[in-house]
Amino acid sequence: MTRSDEAVVELADRAKEGDQRALGRLITLVENGGAQVRQVAAALPVVHRAARVIGLTGSPGVGKSTTTTALVTGYRKQGLRVAVLAVDPSSPFTGGAILGDRVRMQEHALDPEVFIRSMSSRGHLGGLAAATPQVLRVLEASGFDVILIETVGVGQAEVDIAGLADTTLVLLAPGMGDGIQAVKAGILEVADVFVINKSDRDGADATLRDIRSMMALVTREPNEWRQPIVKTVAHRGEGIDELIEAVDKHRDWLAEHGELDRRRRERAKAEISAIVLGALARRHVVTDEISERVATADIDPYSAADEILGDAVEIPGT
Amino acid sequence: MTRSDEAVVELADRAKEGDQRALGRLITLVENGGAQVRQVAAALPVVHRAARVIGLTGSPGVGKSTTTTALVTGYRKQGLRVAVLAVDPSSPFTGGAILGDRVRMQEHALDPEVFIRSMSSRGHLGGLAAATPQVLRVLEASGFDVILIETVGVGQAEVDIAGLADTTLVLLAPGMGDGIQAVKAGILEVADVFVINKSDRDGADATLRDIRSMMALVTREPNEWRQPIVKTVAHRGEGIDELIEAVDKHRDWLAEHGELDRRRRERAKAEISAIVLGALARRHVVTDEISERVATADIDPYSAADEILGDAVEIPGT
Numbered sequence: 001m002t003r004s005d006e007a008v009v010e011l012a013d014r015a016k017e018g019d020q021r022a023l024g025r026l027i028t029l030v031e032n033g034g035a036q037v038r039q040v041a042a043a044l045p046v047v048h049r050a051a052r053v054i055g056l057t058g059s060p061g062v063g064k065s066t067t068t069t070a071l072v073t074g075y076r077k078q079g080l081r082v083a084v085l086a087v088d089p090s091s092p093f094t095g096g097a098i099l100g101d102r103v104r105m106q107e108h109a110l111d112p113e114v115f116i117r118s119m120s121s122r123g124h125l126g127g128l129a130a131a132t133p134q135v136l137r138v139l140e141a142s143g144f145d146v147i148l149i150e151t152v153g154v155g156q157a158e159v160d161i162a163g164l165a166d167t168t169l170v171l172l173a174p175g176m177g178d179g180i181q182a183v184k185a186g187i188l189e190v191a192d193v194f195v196i197n198k199s200d201r202d203g204a205d206a207t208l209r210d211i212r213s214m215m216a217l218v219t220r221e222p223n224e225w226r227q228p229i230v231k232t233v234a235h236r237g238e239g240i241d242e243l244i245e246a247v248d249k250h251r252d253w254l255a256e257h258g259e260l261d262r263r264r265r266e267r268a269k270a271e272i273s274a275i276v277l278g279a280l281a282r283r284h285v286v287t288d289e290i291s292e293r294v295a296t297a298d299i300d301p302y303s304a305a306d307e308i309l310g311d312a313v314e315i316p317g318t
Numbered sequence: 319m320t321r322s323d324e325a326v327v328e329l330a331d332r333a334k335e336g337d338q339r340a341l342g343r344l345i346t347l348v349e350n351g352g353a354q355v356r357q358v359a360a361a362l363p364v365v366h367r368a369a370r371v372i373g374l375t376g377s378p379g380v381g382k383s384t385t386t387t388a389l390v391t392g393y394r395k396q397g398l399r400v401a402v403l404a405v406d407p408s409s410p411f412t413g414g415a416i417l418g419d420r421v422r423m424q425e426h427a428l429d430p431e432v433f434i435r436s437m438s439s440r441g442h443l444g445g446l447a448a449a450t451p452q453v454l455r456v457l458e459a460s461g462f463d464v465i466l467i468e469t470v471g472v473g474q475a476e477v478d479i480a481g482l483a484d485t486t487l488v489l490l491a492p493g494m495g496d497g498i499q500a501v502k503a504g505i506l507e508v509a510d511v512f513v514i515n516k517s518d519r520d521g522a523d524a525t526l527r528d529i530r531s532m533m534a535l536v537t538r539e540p541n542e543w544r545q546p547i548v549k550t551v552a553h554r555g556e557g558i559d560e561l562i563e564a565v566d567k568h569r570d571w572l573a574e575h576g577e578l579d580r581r582r583r584e585r586a587k588a589e590i591s592a593i594v595l596g597a598l599a600r601r602h603v604v605t606d607e608i609s610e611r612v613a614t615a616d617i618d619p620y621s622a623a624d625e626i627l628g629d630a631v632e633i634p635g636t
Binding site: 033034035037038041042045046059060134261264265266267268269271272273275276277279280281282284286288290291292294295297300301302304305308309313314315 | 364452590591604608615623
């Protein structure tokens with residue numbers, strides 16, 4: 001065992017004992033994607049714990065951070081250890097101004113049983129899709145009971161990240177665009193629980209009706225999960241107990257239907273795929289020179305791919 | 319030349335003559351990702367035309383479709399041929415209800431010089447990131463002067479797609495969440511032109527100030543592009559001439575600074591990478607069995623990747 005191996009094992013031991021600084025350093029190692037990611041992965045096998053991984057997503061302005069904060073308060077009341085991962089897929093900044101709304105989470109900043117971490121996609125090999133499952137593993141292995149992943153927006157990256165959660169909450173707020181706009185972003189498909197936040201505002205019932213009519217369009221198997229719709233006013237803590245109950249029910253349903261294991265296997269698959277494709281992309285580099293030849297129509301992109309791979313790219317359905 | 323080659327070449331010839339049905343069929347071939355994608359790529363080399371590729375992005379509700387429609391009207395007045403690509407990265411539906419707002423574009427539906435197409439990510443090998451550059455190539459080679467790509471949301475997928483455009487318009491509307499929320503989604507980085515739509519509403523000046531203070535935080539080289547901010551009321555056509563002028567100015571700047579060629583090379587690189595990685599992913603499958611072993615902590619994900627690749631995954635920085 002090298003000295004660097006020993007250092008990682010020591011950090012891992014301290015993280016498991018609740019040392020937040022050690023945990024932070026392990027996550028930084030994973031984020032940086034350097035040689036030590038292998039050692040971190042080896043030092044922190046995920047023993048099958050009962051950690052609940054909960055994703056929160058929704059358009060800017062619906063109150064994701066406020067709802068996350070209220071959920072932390074709710075789970076802390078149950079005595080559970082909580083980690084929050086705030087994911088900004090394309091934030092050009094880290095720290096500083098951008099973390100303005102993180103300030104609202106200050107009430108939990110001094111609680112040693114609450115760990116809060118922001119992640120942006122900068123400097124992640126293979127992007128957030130690659131780094132997030134690894135960070136999740138570090139948090140799970142360090143013994144957190146609840147992991148909340150908060151993502152900005154409802155694009156494909158968010159859908160991918162939501163796919164890492166056991167339960168995904170899709171937040172809406174009255175007056176943030178009509179139902180069709182919401183469904184356009186594909187939220188119906190990723191939602192396990194709908195949350196209408198700011199439900200004391202005008203239009204909450206209209207939002208509720210919009211979700212119901214969208215749900216009515218989808219045909220379901222009899223034993224399929226039917227997303228509940230929970231109304232909250234997160235900044236006053238209203239509806240948060242009901243939301244936690246809805247998450248618990250979804251978790252029970254997952255366990256009963258073998259879905260919990262399936263989702264964990266999918267999460268592992270996403271992590272392995274990101275590592276495999278990252279390694280392959282480094283071996284088969286698309287050079288500026290060959291890109292230039294395609295841009296100037298010297299060759300077509302499939303012939304360029306053949307050149308890079310050294311054999312003919314097979315197209316499925318051939 | 320096989321019969322299927324001949325059929326593709328004939329479709330390509332008809333598309334170049336302005337036959338919209340032939341063009342639609344070529345795009346379907348590309349979207350389906352079957353064997354004929356190679357033939358389409360070969361039959362439609364992009365001769366270096368002056369097509370302007372313009373991306374529009376922004377949160378749901380800011381008026382992207384209305385602005386797109388107004389831009390189509392503006393460019394048609396100049397006698398230009400216009401294609402619109404409406405990209406729903408995660409729409410679970412195609413056609414039907416989801417295309418509700420496409421109805422607003424009906425005024426252009428019968429114009430033979432305007433081609434409108436919706437794309438969702440379903441059934442695209444390698445996702446939209448793979449299919450979109452190929453569809454762009456078909457449209458460019460078919461002789462469109464302007465290609466508008468409208469994307470929903472501001473997630474990573476949208477940022478990637480925006481990266482395919484020569485000029486990216488980021489749309490905001492008053493009262494759609496504060497400036498910090500907007501920047502969280504990384505829009506400052508992808509925007510070439512900011513559009514404050516619905517600028518007749520309360521709060522338009524506050525939105526303008528928010529963008530200006532965000533821009534002030536970023537240090538720039540003296541010769542760097544400084545994003546203009548254009549106010550529009552798209553449903554009344556107000557500000558659209560100014561917007562088209564801003565796009566023209568950005569294009570001139572790109573050409574002067576060699577950026578137009580660089581962006582086109584990047585677009586080619588994205589297309590080749592998607593083809594290369596798609597082929598590699600099909601050769602190196604992450605099985606359920608190995609995912610299960612990682613999920614149950616039998617092996618760590620890096621060892622799993624080693625097994626799949628048949629040698630040790632190199633981690634950069636080792």
